[in-house]
Amino acid sequence: MTRLMMTTALTLGLTATAAQAEVTLSLWTESATAPEGVFAREFSEMDNGITIDVREIRFDDLVADTLRAFATRTNPDLIAIDNPDHAAFSARGAFLDITDKVAASDVIDADAIFEGPRSSLSWDGRMFGLPRASNTIALYYNKDLMAAAGLDPDSPPTTWDEFLEAARAMTDPANDVYGVAFSARASEEGTFQFLPWAQMAGGSFEDINAEGVAEALELWKTLLDEGLASPDTLTRGQWDSTGTFNGGNAAMAISGPWELGRMAADAEFDWGVTLLPVKEEGGPRASALGDFNLAIFANTEHPEEAFVFLEYYQSQVDRVWPEFTRLPSVAGVELAPTGDARIDAAAEVFAEQLESARNRGPHPEWPRISRAIQTAFQSVLTGEAEPQAALDTARAEIDGILN
């Protein structure tokens, strides 16, 4: 459905309810330039009697600020929230159960939403939000540096061994080039980056000390110990790490599609994206399922109007890729060309990678589970614990939370 048609449909449909009063809703998000911020502005400009105030809150503070606000009932009507944090709110009844509204909606088709994002916003079989988009991580590589190191720029590494070899081949301390940039920070970003490796080795967050996960940790440790990745990997987020790739100081980078726009503008070399290397040829693929969900707070005074915004959002979902390089979370949306061949090539890779992307949780105590995983990889990478011992400790901690 085109934007114009949708606008008209919504405007007409709402005239009856909106004619009575002007309604103002508040929306909190990490970025006003993300799709929900942009769509909310468009939505406010439409003649439907609903205005949305968008308030931007730093990613790191979003959950804490929202909780504080919720405790004093000064929370917004709508929020865009990172998907692993969603369950904490829906499990405690903070978010509005929209299952019935969705069933009655002509615009939102619950069955079209991909399994991963859908599970992140579900609790007890009920729906508590709408996915904003989905993202996942894959491997970016600098084609020029590959060629310079004598590697074939058209066949990037596909297994852990090849990946490690490529990192070794391209690491060049004399020219300030690291083999790879990623993030092993003690925050949700670190968990997001580590879990795929654990999953490719046969583990999961419930089974973090499974046989093989220690090898994933060893791989990370090798990258740091051999100087193939900057020691600041331990304290740097994904955005800053990938910045070093864009600057030509790392030959590969592990990050998501949100980087594409900046990379296309900043990187003065030829680059490509490929799937995360698997443990062994033919081994299982895995990646992390990222991005935010939109939710309505249960205590809002205007649930109907807030839901109309969710419907508008869903109607615009085909713009999420070309305008924001984020992957739609619903089936049947064509990834429209962006006009940049490298970004369009990346679209296919990320779409394929997304098929193996796994959800974190859902669990209301996800931050504590995530914390246990962070402690495990950080203590190994700093040389304070052996991989298996650290993972066993994390397992005991996580079991205590799950049971």
Added chain:
Amino acid sequence: MSRVLRSLRDGIGFDTLLIIIALSYLFVFAGLPLIYNVIISFQQVDVFSLGTLWHPNVGFENYERVFSDPLARRVLINTLIFTVGSVALQFTLGFAAALFFHQRFPGATWFRGLFLAGWIMPGLVVGVLWNWLLSGDFGVINHMLKSMGLIDSGIFWRSDTAFSLYAVMMANVWYGMPFNMILLSVGLAAIPDDLYEAAELDGANAWQRFWTITLPMMRSTIGAVLALGVIFTLQQFDLFAAITQGGPAGSSTVAQYWSWELSFREFDFGRGAVISVTMIIVVLFVSLVYVRSTRAETRL
């Protein structure tokens, strides 16, 4: 009735009224939250019961969990190192700078004023600046050390467990030094010049004048500066948030940061409160020192 009114207008009643206003302000905005903090340290408080006034009582369970946590020992040691190190360095450098600018040379007051520029910056901004300075690969500090031939390869200040706490300490010393300098400068200015003149006539050299006049005369100021220094250092949060986030592997986690992490990352407000209660007890002792030294000041 008129006696009460008169007393209110001019007399003991007026004094009492003023004190009551100040005390009730303190009680409502500092006393109640403190008491409440102590109460929730004995309760189980999570995100969604945060808004309700009463929570399930768990006795000393929060205390046991915090103090038996594997991180507890490290946090205690880190907090001690960070506080003692920061205060000692801030004070020494601040005192040295105060003495230096106390010498009368052209532009002394101007330069002293310039030092305050660092202190008026918000903590987060200072944190971000130091974050760049301390960067392992591209940081200015490593570049300087390398150019001077002191190190061969970069030190990863933020990411090396041996350096992370000291990286934040460095930033904190820089940040807090001007404040120490200004307070100590005020103390120096208050020492009457004739004392020094008399001592000079008696043949005391600069070193003797410092030990027998400056230091004893500054005793109350020094007490106040040190006490405030400890309190401010125990409050330091922004720099940790901006530079190391307490990492890597908890190597730069201090009590105040841990308390915030437990409360606002893991949403266990009970355990977060345990740490702040413990810190309140420490600060209470330090405040006693502060109150004693400022009381001596009024006697002078």
